[in-house]
Amino acid sequence: MVELIELSKTYQSKNKTVHAVDNISLKIENGEIFGIVGYSGAGKSSLLRCINMLEKPTSGQVLIDGTDITKLSLPDLRRLRQSIGMIFQHFNLIANRTVAGNIAYPMEVAGKSKAEIANRTAELLELVELSDKANVYPAQLSGGQKQRVGIARALANDPKLLLCDEATSALDPKTTRSILNLLKRINQQLGISIVLITHEMEVVKEICHRVAIMSEGKIVETGTAFQIFANPQEEITKGFVNSVLDIQLPAHLLTDKGDNKQLIKVVFKGKEAEEPIIDSMLRNFSVKANFLHARIDYIQDTPMGVFVLELAGDLAERERAIAFLDRETAGTEVIPYVS
Ligand SMILES: Nc1ncnc2c1ncn2[C@@H]1O[C@H](COP(=O)(O)OP(=O)(O)OP(=O)(O)O)[C@@H](O)[C@H]1O
Numbered sequence: 001m002v003e004l005i006e007l008s009k010t011y012q013s014k015n016k017t018v019h020a021v022d023n024i025s026l027k028i029e030n031g032e033i034f035g036i037v038g039y040s041g042a043g044k045s046s047l048l049r050c051i052n053m054l055e056k057p058t059s060g061q062v063l064i065d066g067t068d069i070t071k072l073s074l075p076d077l078r079r080l081r082q083s084i085g086m087i088f089q090h091f092n093l094i095a096n097r098t099v100a101g102n103i104a105y106p107m108e109v110a111g112k113s114k115a116e117i118a119n120r121t122a123e124l125l126e127l128v129e130l131s132d133k134a135n136v137y138p139a140q141l142s143g144g145q146k147q148r149v150g151i152a153r154a155l156a157n158d159p160k161l162l163l164c165d166e167a168t169s170a171l172d173p174k175t176t177r178s179i180l181n182l183l184k185r186i187n188q189q190l191g192i193s194i195v196l197i198t199h200e201m202e203v204v205k206e207i208c209h210r211v212a213i214m215s216e217g218k219i220v221e222t223g224t225a226f227q228i229f230a231n232p233q234e235e236i237t238k239g240f241v242n243s244v245l246d247i248q249l250p251a252h253l254l255t256d257k258g259d260n261k262q263l264i265k266v267v268f269k270g271k272e273a274e275e276p277i278i279d280s281m282l283r284n285f286s287v288k289a290n291f292l293h294a295r296i297d298y299i300q301d302t303p304m305g306v307f308v309l310e311l312a313g314d315l316a317e318r319e320r321a322i323a324f325l326d327r328e329t330a331g332t333e334v335i336p337y338v339s
C-alpha cells in the first residue's frame with residue numbers, strides 16, 4: 001500500500017545540511033500496523049510527513065497504491081490527502097470549535113453536504129465513545145479525550161491509511177492503553193492501515209505487527225514486533241528492547257550465598273513460554289529453585305518470558321539442570337554472583 005523508494009529529505013539551514021531522512025526504502029503492507037521507532041532527532045516525523053507530502057521529499061519516491069505522490073498536481077494531492085488521516089502528539093485541535101465542529105472540519109473542506117457531515121460526525125463520536133461531548137470545547141477535555149477527537153477527525157473522510165506521530169507520548173500509561181486499543185480496533189474493524197512513530201517500545205509491544213528502527217535518518221533494522229523483541233540485532237535495537245524487558249534485581253539478592261547455589265536467568269521465547277519446562281527440570285534433577293524474578297510479556301499474542309532463579313543443589317546436578325534448560329529454552333544465562 002505504501003512504498004518508499006530511496007527517499008531522502010534534507011533541510012538546509014544557514015551553514016549546514018541536515019539529512020533528516022537518508023535514502024530510505026520501505027514497504028508497508030495493506031492492513032498492517034507498522035511502527036517506526038527511534039530516538040529524538042532520528043527523522044521519524046520527517047519520514048512520516050513525507051508519506052502525506054506535508055513535507056516534500058528532497059529525492060526518491062512515495063508510492064501509494066502504486067501512484068508516486070511526489071509527482072501529483074496540487075488538486076490531486078488534496079484529494080489524496082483525504083484518504084490519509086493523521087494524528088499528532090499534541091492533538092492539534094481547533095480551540096474555538098466544539099468537538100463536533102473539529103470532527104466536521106475535514107468534511108467541510110472536502111465539500112460534503114450538511115446532512116452527510118451530521119451523520120458521519122455522530123457515527124464517529126460513537127466510535128470514539130464521545131457522543132456526550134459533542135458540544136464541548138477542546139479546553140474542557142482530558143488528554144485522552146482530545147486524542148479521541150483527533151482520531152475521529154482523522155477518520156472523517158474514510159481514509160485507508162492513518163499516520164500517527166507520537167500519538168500517545170503526551171498521555172499517561174492507562175490512557176495510552178485505551179488509545180492503543182482504539183487504534184487496534186480501527187485497524188481490525190475498519191481495515192485501516194496504520195503507520196505510527198514512537199520512541200516507546202511499549203507501544204510496539206501492544207499493537208505493531210512490524211517495526212522499523214530508525215537512527216540518523218536511516219532504517220537500521222526491520223522485522224515483526226516479535227522478531228525485534230526476541231532477537232534484536234543492532235545495538236540500538238537492543239537498547240530499545242531492554243527498555244521494556246530489562247530486569248534490575250536488588251543488590252542483596254546478587255551476593256554470594258554459598259557453594260551450592262547460583263543465579264540463572266532463563267529466557268523463553270514464543271510457545272515454549274507456555275510449556276512447564278522449569279517444572280520438568282525440577283522433577284528430573286535434584287535441584288531446588290527459588291524464583292527471584294518472573295515476568296511474561298506478550299508481543300501481540302506471542303509470549304516471551306524472563307525468569308531469574310536461585311538454583312540450589314550440588315554442582316554436577318546444577319550443571320545437568322542448566323544444560324537441560326539450555327536445550328529446551330531460548331537462552332539460559334548464568335548470572336554471576338557479585339562477591
Ligand atoms: N523544518 C526543519 N528545518 C531544519 N531542520 C529540521 C526541520 N525539521 C526537522 N529538522 C531536523 O531534522 C532532524 C530530524 O527531525 P525529526 O523531527 O524528523 O526527528 P524525530 O525523530 O521526529 O524527533 P522527535 O522524536 O524529537 O520528534 C533533526 O535533526 C531536526 O533538527
Ligand SMILES: [Mg+2]
Nearest residue numbers: 044045046165
Ligand atoms: Mg517527531
